[in-house]
Amino acid sequence: MCESCGVRLLLYTHPACWEHDTGGWHPERAARLDAAIEGARRSSLEVADREAPEAPLEALYLVHRPAYVERIREFILAGGGSLDPDTVASPGSWDAALRSAGAGLAAAEALESGEGDAAFLAVRPPGHHATRDRAMGFCLFNNIGVTAATLAGKGRRVAIVDWDVHHGNASQEMFYGERDILYISTHEFPFYPGTGWIDESGKGEGEGFNINIPLPAGTAGEVYEEAWVRLVVPVLQEMRPDWILVSAGFDGHADDPLANIRLREPDYGRMACRLARLAPSRLIFFLEGGYDLNAISSSVKVAMDGVGGEFPDLTGDESPPRARHMVQVSLAQAAKYWDVG
Numbered sequence: 349m350c351e352s353c354g355v356r357l358l359l360y361t362h363p364a365c366w367e368h369d370t371g372g373w374h375p376e377r378a379a380r381l382d383a384a385i386e387g388a389r390r391s392s393l394e395v396a397d398r399e400a401p402e403a404p405l406e407a408l409y410l411v412h413r414p415a416y417v418e419r420i421r422e423f424i425l426a427g428g429g430s431l432d433p434d435t436v437a438s439p440g441s442w443d444a445a446l447r448s449a450g451a452g453l454a455a456a457e458a459l460e461s462g463e464g465d466a467a468f469l470a471v472r473p474p475g476h477h478a479t480r481d482r483a484m485g486f487c488l489f490n491n492i493g494v495t496a497a498t499l500a501g502k503g504r505r506v507a508i509v510d511w512d513v514h515h516g517n518a519s520q521e522m523f524y525g526e527r528d529i530l531y532i533s534t535h536e537f538p539f540y541p542g543t544g545w546i547d548e549s550g551k552g553e554g555e556g557f558n559i560n561i562p563l564p565a566g567t568a569g570e571v572y573e574e575a576w577v578r579l580v581v582p583v584l585q586e587m588r589p590d591w592i593l594v595s596a597g598f599d600g601h602a603d604d605p606l607a608n609i610r611l612r613e614p615d616y617g618r619m620a621c622r623l624a625r626l627a628p629s630r631l632i633f634f635l636e637g638g639y640d641l642n643a644i645s646s647s648v649k650v651a652m653d654g655v656g657g658e659f660p661d662l663t664g665d666e667s668p669p670r671a672r673h674m675v676q677v678s679l680a681q682a683a684k685y686w687d688v689g
Contacts, residue, residue, distance in 0.1 A: 354394070355392075355393050355394065355465045355466075355655065355656040355657070356393065356394045356395075356396055356463075356464040356465050357388065357391070357393040357394065357395050357396065357464060357465065357466055357467065357468055357652060357655065358396050358398050358455055358458055358459070358463060358464040358466070358467040358468070359385065359388050359389075359395050359396065359397055359398060359467075359468050359470065360398045360399070360400045360451040360454065360455055360467060360468070360469045360470065360471065361381060361385060361397075361399075361400055361451075361469070361470040361471060362399055362400040362444075362447045362451075362471070364440065364443040364444045364447050365378070365381055365400070365444045365447060365448060365470070365471050365472050366378040366381060366444075367438070367439075367440025367441075367443065367444055368437075368438060368440055368441045368444035368445070368472055368473055369436075369438035369439075369440060369441075370436045370438070370486075371436060374436060375605070375606060375639040376472065376473070376474070376486040376637075376639070378472070379641055380472065380635075380638065380639070380641065380644060381470050381471075381472060381635075382641075383641040383642070383644040383645040383648075384468075384470045384635055384638075384644050384645070384648050385470045386645045387644065387645040387646060387647065387648030387649040387652070388468050388470065388648050388649070388652055390645070390649045391648075391649050391650075391652035391653050391655075391656070392652075392653050392656050392658065393466075393652050393653075393655060393656050396463070396464060398454065398455070398458065398467075400447040400448070400450055400451035400454065400469070400471055401447065401450045401451075401453075401454050402443070402446040402447055402450045403446050403447075403449035403450035403453060403489075403494055404450075405417060407449065407450075407453060407494050407497075407498055408449060408489055408494060410493075410494060410497035410498060410501065411480065411489075411490050411493040411494055411497050411522050412478075412480050412481065412489060412490070413480050413481045415481070416480065416481040416482070417489075420437070420442075420445070420483065420488055420489075421442055423437060424437050424438070424439065424441050424442040425439075425442070427439060428441060431483040431484075431488075432483065432484055434484070434485060434486060435483045435484055435485065435486055435487065435488070436486075437483075437488065441473065441488065444471075444472065444473060445473055445488040445489050446489075447471060448469075448471035448472060448473055448474075448475065448488075448489065448491050449475070449489045449490075449491045449494045450494075451469040451471050451491070451634075452469060452491055452492065452494060452495030452593070452632055452634060453494065453495055453498055455467035455469060455495075455632050456495060456498070456499060456591070456632065459629055459630060459631075459632070462629070464629070465624075465628065465629050465631075465655070466624060466629070466631040466632070466633070466652075466655045467631070467632045467633065468596075468632075468633045468635075468648070468652065469491070469632065469633065469634050469635055470635055471491065471634075471635060472635065473486060473487055473488050473489075474486055474487050474491070474597075474634075474635065474636045474637060475487045475488075475489060475490045475491035475492055475493065475494075475518075475595075475634065475636070476490060476491075476492060476493075476510060476512060476514075476516030476517075476518060476519045476595045476597075476634075476636055477514070477516065477517060477518050477541060478490040478493075478518050479517070479518040479521060479522075480518075480521070480522065484518075484541070485514065485517075485540065485541060486637075487518070490518050490519060490522065491634050492508060492516075492519060492593050492595055492634045493518065493519055493522050493523070495593060495632065495634075496508055496519075496523065496529050496591075496593055497522070497523075497529075499590070499591050500526070500528045500529050504528075504590040504591055505528050505529075505530075505587065505588070505589045505590045505591070506528065506529045506530070506589055506590065506591045506592075506593060507529075507530040507532065507584055507587060507589035507591070507592045507593070507627075508523070508529065508530065508531045508532070508593050508594075508595065509532055509533075509580070509584075509592060509593070509594050509595070509623065510531065510532070510533040510534070510535070510594075510595035510597075510636075511533075511534055511594065511595065511596065511597065511600065511616075511619060512533075512535065512595050512596070512597025512599060512600070512636040512637050513535060513536050513539070513597060513599040513600040513604070513606075513607040513609050513637065514535055514536070514539060514540055514541065514597065514599070514607070514637060515533055515535040515537070515539075515541060515543050515544030515560070515562075516531070516533055516535075516544075516595050516636075517541045517542075517543040517544070519531055519595065520533070520543065520544070520548065520558055520560075523554065523557075523558070524550055524551055524554055524558055525550065525551050525552045525553060525554040526550075526553070526554045526557065527553045527554050527557055529554075529557070530557045530558075530559070530583070530584075530587055530589065531557070531558050531559070532558075532559040532560075532561075532580060532583060532584075533559070533560050533561065533595075534561045534563060534572060534575060534580075535560070535561070535562060535563065536562075536563060536564070536565060536567070536600075536607055536608060536609050537562030537563065537564070537674075539565075539607070539608075544560045544562055545560060545562060546560055546561075546562060546674075546677055546678050546681045547681065548560055549681060549684075549685070555685070556682075556684065556685025556686065557685075559579070559583060559678070559681075559682050560678065561575050561579065561580075561674070561675065561678040562674060562678070563575075563609065563671055563674055563675075564668055564670045564671055564674065565608035565609070565668075566608060566609075566610060566667060566668045566671070567609050567610065567667045567668070567671040568602075568609075568610040568611065568612075568663070568665035568666060568667045568671075569610075569611055569612060569614065569615035569618075569662055569663050569665055570662055570663075570664070570665065570666070570667065571667040571671040571672055571675060572611065572615055572619070573615075573618065573662060574672065574675050575675045575678070576618075576619060576622060578675070578679060578688060578689070579675070579678060579679055579682055579688050580622075581622055581626070582686065582687065582688045583682065583686045583688060584623075584626050585626065586686055586687055589626075589627065589630075590630060591627065591630045591631075591632070592623050592626060592627040592630065592631050592632075593632050593634065594620075594623065594631070594632065594633045594634060595634055595636045596633040596634060596635055596636060596651070597635075597636035597637035597638055598616065598637065598638030598643060598644045598647040598648065599636075599637035599638045599639055601613075601638070601640060601643035601644075601647055602643075602665075603640045603642065603643040604638065604639055604640050604643055605639055605640060606637075606639050610665055610667070611647075612663045612665065613646050613647050613649075613650040613660070614650060614660035614661060614662065614663055615662075615663070616647045616648075616650055616651040616654070617650040617651055617653055617654035617658060617659070617660045618654065618659060618660060618662075619651070619654070620633075620651040620652070620654035620655050621654035621655065621657065621658065621659045622654075623655075624654065624655045624656075624657070631655070633651070
């Protein structure tokens with residue numbers, strides 16, 4: 349029996365996203381989109397192409413200061429260049445950034461209208477490092493933050509699940525005091541951008557709604573499995589979000605050249621499958637990092653198969669002893685606010 353038969357994936361992208369020119373030397377390059385799209389199309393799901401629209405400025409202002417948005421626009425209109433040692437903008441970046449931020453808004457509307465069962469956004473530049481007033485980490489606007497804030501403004505409860513190998517410092521910062529937007533991240537630590545320690549749990553009404561699971565270099569899938577079974581899934585079950593938005597970076601793959609986590613394709617499939625069970629027809633994947641083209645393509649493929657119900661076996665790769673300890677410490681912190689253990 350084909351579990352994924354009839355499961356429809358809305359695949360959002362736009363030609364403008366290829367016009368964000370970071371230069372031939374840069375790891376965040378347009379070929380990443382080709383790899384991600386190839387992976388989605390090779391999955392077992394029915395794929396429906398969608399064009400990413402531009403986000404209205406008012407949506408950007410929910411998470412970015414208007415002066416910052418205008419500064420980025422003027423910088424790009426003047427020809428672009430380097431915003432910091434890692435982050436580049438070109439003449440084509442304004443349209444690309446607006447459409448990267450707008451894709452999630454369109455996907456949420458389409459899923460609410462019953463047009464699909466999940467959405468994957470093959471867009472760039474990525475977003476989870478872009479703060480309210482600073483471009484960094486290859487990111488200009490916080491794409492997932494724009495969608496989360498918009499949904500929360502409509503009274504929806506939102507969970508952001510960030511499995512990128514880098515901590516989403518900006519996504520955490522934006523919603524640190526929010527109770528209707530949960531942020532939960534697994535990431536390599538210590539590593540760029542230096543945030544995401546266990547005791548960063550939120551503040552005020554949002555205390556407990558920020559969960560970090562920092563993991564050492566060399567961590568592999570069986571420790572991620574423990575973190576998900578004992579912490580990520582129970583928290584999501586208890587919260588019962590209306591929407592799950594995924595910062596879907598694939599730079600945790602063992603073949604990625606920029607990081608040191610040792611995930612494999614089945615690990616992404618297991619995580620995606622669990623999320624699809626928790627949020628049927630209310631699940632959006634935002635492409636974040638991932639810099640090995642083959643790993644991106646194969647990981648997206650298996651992740652989308654997971655959305656269709658395929659639950660692959662663990663690889664059996666071993667992790668350093670400290671990895672399980674970090675899961676235990678993260679559990680102890682989360683247990684102050686959630687029924688986990």
